[in-house]
Amino acid sequence: MRVEEIEQMDKRFVLPTYGRQHISIIEGNNARLKDSEGKEYIDFTSGIGVVSIGHGNERLSNALCNQVRHMIHISNLYLIAPQAQCAQKIVENSGYDMQCFFANSGAEANEGAIKIARKYGEVDGEAKRYKIITLEHSFHGRTITALKATGQEAMHNYFGPFPDGFVYANSMDEIESLIDDHTVAVMIELVQGEGGVQPLEREHVQKLAAVLKERNVLLIVDEVQTGIYRTGEFLASQLYDIEPDIITLAKGLGGGVPIGVVMTSKKEVLQAGDHGSTFGGNYLSTTAANTVLDVLNEYKESGILDEMMLYFESQVTACQREFPELFSESVGFGMMRGLRMKSADALTQMINRSREEGLLILKAGKNTLRFLPPLTITKEEIDEGFVRLKRAIATL
Ligand code: PLP
Numbered sequence: 001m002r003v004e005e006i007e008q009m010d011k012r013f014v015l016p017t018y019g020r021q022h023i024s025i026i027e028g029n030n031a032r033l034k035d036s037e038g039k040e041y042i043d044f045t046s047g048i049g050v051v052s053i054g055h056g057n058e059r060l061s062n063a064l065c066n067q068v069r070h071m072i073h074i075s076n077l078y079l080i081a082p083q084a085q086c087a088q089k090i091v092e093n094s095g096y097d098m099q100c101f102f103a104n105s106g107a108e109a110n111e112g113a114i115k116i117a118r119k120y121g122e123v124d125g126e127a128k129r130y131k132i133i134t135l136e137h138s139f140h141g142r143t144i145t146a147l148k149a150t151g152q153e154a155m156h157n158y159f160g161p162f163p164d165g166f167v168y169a170n171s172m173d174e175i176e177s178l179i180d181d182h183t184v185a186v187m188i189e190l191v192q193g194e195g196g197v198q199p200l201e202r203e204h205v206q207k208l209a210a211v212l213k214e215r216n217v218l219l220i221v222d223e224v225q226t227g228i229y230r231t232g233e234f235l236a237s238q239l240y241d242i243e244p245d246i247i248t249l250a251k252g253l254g255g256g257v258p259i260g261v262v263m264t265s266k267k268e269v270l271q272a273g274d275h276g277s278t279f280g281g282n283y284l285s286t287t288a289a290n291t292v293l294d295v296l297n298e299y300k301e302s303g304i305l306d307e308m309m310l311y312f313e314s315q316v317t318a319c320q321r322e323f324p325e326l327f328s329e330s331v332g333f334g335m336m337r338g339l340r341m342k343s344a345d346a347l348t349q350m351i352n353r354s355r356e357e358g359l360l361i362l363k364a365g366k367n368t369l370r371f372l373p374p375l376t377i378t379k380e381e382i383d384e385g386f387v388r389l390k391r392a393i394a395t396l
Contacts, residue, residue, distance in 0.1 A: 003036050021355060028055020031374050031381040033360065042385035044361045046374045049193070049225050049336070052252035053295045054374040060255050060291045067287040074283065076276065082286040089293045090261060093234040096243060098263040101270070102281025106224030106250035107141025109260035112275060113187070113220045113246045114145055116262065118165075120218060120269050121184030129184035130165045132220075133175055137365070139194035140187065140222055149187060152195075172204040176211055185218040185246070190236040193225035196365025197331050197338030202240055209242040218245040218266070225336065228252035229296050229375055232309055232334035239333065252375070257288035296375060309334045311379060315386050316371060323393060331368070335375055338368040346396060353392035359385055 024036040033041040087100040121129030148162040192198040221244040226236035250260040320330040329340040364370040
């Protein structure tokens with residue numbers, strides 16, 4: 001289909017919730033993409049942190065084709081071997097004594113986390129505890145509750161009334177002062193993704209984790225974007241050396257097949273009938289996740305993941321040094337990186353010019369050029385991406 005035809009149909013039949021760019025990507029090989037007109041791109045977006053083992057990955061497509069021939073879905077009324085295996089891999093990779101619930105997206109995983117915390121708050125102790133503290137500039141998803149958990153006032157303009165019990169802290173320091181008898185949990189991203197690739201300070205996080213343990217307030221870490229090796233370790237929680245009570249995952253886990261997970265050490269809280277999902281953890285999504293985890297575990301163990309992450313970091317930082325008039329700071333970890341731009345207006349221009357030069361790249365917050373490449377990106381693909389980025393910069 002020609003891009004004009006797709007655009008016409010899209011305009012007529014699809015609700016206009018996205019400001020789409022006018023290209024249609026139809027094929028990919030690791031971090032190289034092709035659109036419907038035959039133009040090639042380097043992918044520094046991985047479908048917003050999703051296509052963790054690259055486009056067109058042969059192991060993933062073989063595993064999926066093989067599974068699809070036998071069974072895609074049967075429901076959670078029956079045992080599902082790849083679901084149990086996937087839970088085992090996630091728990092063992094994490095090193096935490098936890099159990100998993102399978103959902104279909106990040107927002108849904110966060111809904112599960114909030115339900116676990118709220119039920120814990122109802123049955124633990126005498127006073128019902130329900131308040132959840134989140135951070136300003138956070139992003140936790142688009143369902144009504146995940147949206148309310150999101151600390152961005154502008155996103156609460158419509159859609160009310162929202163569920164009660166969410167409190168926003170301006171900073172990590174402010175969290176402790178907001179805890180009261182009704183507080184059951186604090187929910188944070190260790191690196192705020194949508195908020196602008198903003199990592200939290202390690203000491204602040206460790207101090208907060210200790211305070212919460214002491215006060216029996218649960219720590220929920222939203223690892224929807226940071227999880228599955230995005231920041232270098234399997235979980236960013238391991239990088240920060242903390243032990244959360246609840247962790248959520250999604251994006252990179254399925255390599256493009258929708259999946260979400262909430263995992264918790266509070267294994268006794270949810271009982272049969274408390275939570276559920278028709279599609280969650282079905283044969284298709286957990287087969288995908290098992291393959292993604294196998295590929296990335298091998299990649300990490302071989303040392304190549306760390307090597308490529310260091311190389312990627314060196315290229316992002318070099319770019320900031322080369323263009324100090326454009327970029328004020330290089331931020332992030334692993335393959336979740338950003339360059340803060342001095343002019344927010346130049347950011348949209350930069351993304352458009354990059355696309356014209358054959359590079360897909362993202363925006364985060366108001367002024368951050370965001371890099372989220374596939375974790376399997378090669379040195380050649382990284383180099384080619386930066387050549388194109390510099391060509392785009394030259395046209396500004
Ligand atoms: N949490 C974080 C940290 C995210 O970055 C996102 C998506 O960007 C979400 C939750 C929502 O995930 P989903 O779009 O899969 O519902």
